[in-house]
Amino acid sequence: MSQPTAVAKRSSFWARLHLRERIKDRDTAIYGVLLIVALAWPMATYFVTGSSFLTAQASHAGYWVLLAIGLNVVVGFAGLLDLGYAAFFAIGAYCYALFASFQLASSPLHHAFHLPFWLMLFVGMFVAAAAGAILGFPTLRLRGDYLAIVTLGFGEIVPQLFLNLDNWTGGINAIGSIDQPSLPAWITGPWAGVDTIQIIPNFNFSFDPVAYYVLVLIMITAAVILVTNLYRSRLGRAWMAIREDEVAAAAMGINTVTTKLLAFAIGASFSGFAGAYYGASFGLVSPDSFLFVVSITVLVMVVLGGMGNIPGVIVGAIAIYFVLNNLLVALPSNVESVANAVGLGSLNKSSGDWPGLGGEVQRLQFLLYGLILVGMMLLRPQGLFPSRVREQELKHDAVVEEETVAEQVPAR
């Protein structure tokens, strides 16, 4: 108060950032936290654990985030239930794998291609989008459950196709030693376990976890910006209108077929994007990485995170990835050590039908996963961070239920 002018000067800069209002807005706050954690992650985890293992894990979680963002366009925005989303992911991954490995040398083509990753990233995207449009064209006249069944069928067919076209794709033998992306220059430093900041010329990714992490972070950022732009555009409103009332949307001049087709194609393009990244980062693409369970896991991420809300979906993807790949994997040994600590160590030994406590927990892993999902949906049916619309809908349903109950009571 003693120096009002100085305060005013300082606040004029800060006021323009609208920092206070932004922190109050839940979604902006989530984005902010996610961004800070994402930027600090490689360095922080390296200092704590002394290895880049957690960064590698985060880069794997990254492609799930991309998939969830893409499926959210189809399910969350346009309200089309797609149960075969992994098919587009497979198409993206195979698209890169075929044209960036020795695979095609042993195919009827007898010539191996080694196209650059950066090109194939976008080719994969367009091929997946085209596949989405081709699937969508005959099926989008169907509604609700019927569409879900057709997409389910598509999701089953595509991995089978890659499995059985074995003179092209290698079938069950998978496609291995896929090219790694390379860049003319790269910067490395303490975050990757190198003492000083160095510039590496002619850098090849060759399973460098930090490089993949940075790549996927950039891809996610781009995806979030593009999808947010779409959501707030003419097209985004058309998707919402179709989700709310298809007949009214058509009467307002929205071509429902092409609009739904666009949702399908754009959703698919993000999984094509993710597929190319997946092929490069694992260096191996096999038909059994794209089974039904992948589609369902992505759908769970979207629903649990908060359908229709991008930051919610990102958090949902990270949470489910963590549960599946850390919590459940580490659970048996954690349970064993707890048992030892409380003096029940004898339970850990296997005898007869009893596989030991750790073994038993391992057997129950997916039961526990199911219980976690059921529990989450009971506690927070709208998802972790729902879109405002979804929140309202569920609230309204509850109110309607109460009202109908109230109406029925005096009638009896």
Added chain:
Amino acid sequence: MSEQPRNDNILELTDLTKRFGGLLAVDSVSLQIRRGEVFALIGPNGAGKTTLFNSVTGLYQPTSGTVIFDGKNITGSKPHQVARLGIARTFQNIRLFDYMSALDNVRVGRHVRMHAKLWDSLFKLPRERREEERVTEEAMELLRFVGIGRQANKYARNLPYGQQRRLEIARALATEPKLLLLDEPAAGFTPQEKVELMQLVQKILARGITVFLIEHDMKVVMGISERIVVLDHGEKIADGPPEEVRKDRRVIEAYLGKSA
């Protein structure tokens, strides 16, 4: 019946028929609506009024007959094509986008007159930004025009009933129609609201938009419409100015039953 479309007729139906299995919902109805008039379609429940609307706007494919709008044959066109050509409508049971704000409902109506392509929206190009700003301004203007400017940010479903009807009209007007079809716009209104609705219809007319409405309330119909067509069991039984139609024997029979 092969009349050439005259320029002063905005809508011409010729022998329009819609059959659902054994039910003849609309039975070879012919009518002409002149540019700039208020035209009413009345008739007892189940007379086929809404079916006729649906056949004009492309929700149903007519079984036979033709629909000529503004000199173009639009028989069998898709609903979005009809809307693009300039026919907008409201629904008997309000069909708003419940979980979108009133403003967004109207902006959806602008959709068909917007030009932003996928790339413009993806990268938020300046062209797209300007269009969005303009459309938001136009949508606000329309909300004020129907008298619910203050409700712009509320979800459509949270608006009171009368305002929902008004919002539906604003959404329809956003498509820049030449012809506006109102399906029972005064249903469930208080007398005061009905008066306000009639004023709103006059304001719409003053914008150069032809109004074609279905209405049950005789007072409303007689008050605002220049010509009336009466349907009964899918058949046209009368066509003319309100005074004439009111005295028509068949109309009285359709509404009150045959006198013994």
